[in-house]
Amino acid sequence: MWRADILLEAGEEVNVVIAAGGTGGHVYPAMALAEEFCSQDSRSMVTFVGTGRSLEHSILSQGDFTVVNIKAQGVVGRGCNRAIMALLLLPRAIWQALRLLRARGAQLVIVTGGYAAPPVMIAAWLLGLRRFILEPNAMPGLANRVTGPLAHRIFLAFESAKPYFNPSRAQVVGIPLRKSFVTQPLPPLPLKVHTLVIFGGSQGAQAINSAMMEALALSRPMRETLNVIHQTGQEDYERIRKAYKKRHLQATVSAFLFDMPTVLRKADLVIARAGAVTLAELAAYGKPSLLIPFPHATHQHQEKNARTREAANAAIVVPQAELTGHRLVDEIEHLMSHPDHLHSMARNSLAQRQTDAARIIVQECRRLCGSVSETV
Numbered sequence: 001m002w003r004a005d006i007l008l009e010a011g012e013e014v015n016v017v018i019a020a021g022g023t024g025g026h027v028y029p030a031m032a033l034a035e036e037f038c039s040q041d042s043r044s045m046v047t048f049v050g051t052g053r054s055l056e057h058s059i060l061s062q063g064d065f066t067v068v069n070i071k072a073q074g075v076v077g078r079g080c081n082r083a084i085m086a087l088l089l090l091p092r093a094i095w096q097a098l099r100l101l102r103a104r105g106a107q108l109v110i111v112t113g114g115y116a117a118p119p120v121m122i123a124a125w126l127l128g129l130r131r132f133i134l135e136p137n138a139m140p141g142l143a144n145r146v147t148g149p150l151a152h153r154i155f156l157a158f159e160s161a162k163p164y165f166n167p168s169r170a171q172v173v174g175i176p177l178r179k180s181f182v183t184q185p186l187p188p189l190p191l192k193v194h195t196l197v198i199f200g201g202s203q204g205a206q207a208i209n210s211a212m213m214e215a216l217a218l219s220r221p222m223r224e225t226l227n228v229i230h231q232t233g234q235e236d237y238e239r240i241r242k243a244y245k246k247r248h249l250q251a252t253v254s255a256f257l258f259d260m261p262t263v264l265r266k267a268d269l270v271i272a273r274a275g276a277v278t279l280a281e282l283a284a285y286g287k288p289s290l291l292i293p294f295p296h297a298t299h300q301h302q303e304k305n306a307r308t309r310e311a312a313n314a315a316i317v318v319p320q321a322e323l324t325g326h327r328l329v330d331e332i333e334h335l336m337s338h339p340d341h342l343h344s345m346a347r348n349s350l351a352q353r354q355t356d357a358a359r360i361i362v363q364e365c366r367r368l369c370g371s372v373s374e375t376v
Helices: 024-040 054-060 080-104 117-127 142-150 159-164 206-218 220-225 237-246 260-266 276-285 298-311 325-337 339-350 357-369
Strands: 015-019 045-050 066-069 108-111 130-135 153-156 170-172 195-199 227-231 251-254 269-272 289-291 315-317
Touching: 015 024, 015 080, 015 117, 024 045, 024 130, 024 276, 024 357, 045 080, 080 117, 108 117, 108 142, 108 357, 117 130, 117 142, 130 142, 130 357, 153 159, 153 357, 159 170, 195 206, 195 260, 206 220, 206 227, 206 237, 206 325, 220 325, 237 251, 260 276, 269 276, 269 325, 276 298, 276 339, 289 298, 289 325, 298 315, 315 339, 325 339
Parallel strands: 015 045, 015 108, 045 066, 108 130, 130 153, 153 170, 195 227, 195 269, 227 251, 269 289, 289 315
Antiparallel strands: none
């Protein structure tokens, strides 16, 4: 194995490579870590490794980051032939990652899961770099579980994920949040449902979009009272935009919400999927929610995420199999007519707020980069 041990002095800049390809749930925590590295030392250089998906480019283009793509594909849930193809691509992806890490002079590598994580982690292991995993879900993804034994430290958002990793190297810290979520004063907790935000994840959710349109058609109080902000996803944008227009309903309809901090500050109630980042951002502002977990998420991790918030009485979980316009009307009108319940959910949501994860992770990464005592 090639060795490239690099000691990091206190206050010294660091070259970081973060593999964060896939969904917003992988990319946004990575952006939060990049912000924190640069905040602790403005000379630090962060390079993102992705898979070339347009969503990654759209999100990362908001910051002044270098993005390099490698050829990697997923294995789980993609069918036998596509899984075999993904495995055949792995050696090439590892070689690309090796070249990248050497070219960038990387001192440490962080992976957040997704297609790009395994080749980058393996390449960092071959080069003897310091290696870290961020696992944001209550049920860890396959990429992070497989590469876990190669990591010097695994940072977790949920205690329930700890048994899947070496307990001496796993640390529960929460989800890193972008600074825009933690530097502004907290908005007041909602006392009534006036602004409703519908957010089906970074790619939208057709089932949620359709149920919401049905609910608005059924409920006069919702039509006449609510200010609606609706993210549809790119593929469903035109259908939903036209549906609002046809029904003469007032709403702010977007394919993607880039400024989520501003949108969530306005929200009194949020209808959302249950990705780990979404839950962390809701808690950051103390927002009550109706959570509809994505039913096809690997190992049902969104269901597990959502149930943690339900157990804390911060959210109401509606499985997609039970999702209808009538069900949404029942839940939303109940909260509209029971402001005490809404406010209680908001307080419980705020109690889940964790805003220090990025600082803790970055400090621990820097500390371990200055140590030669831990090896894998």
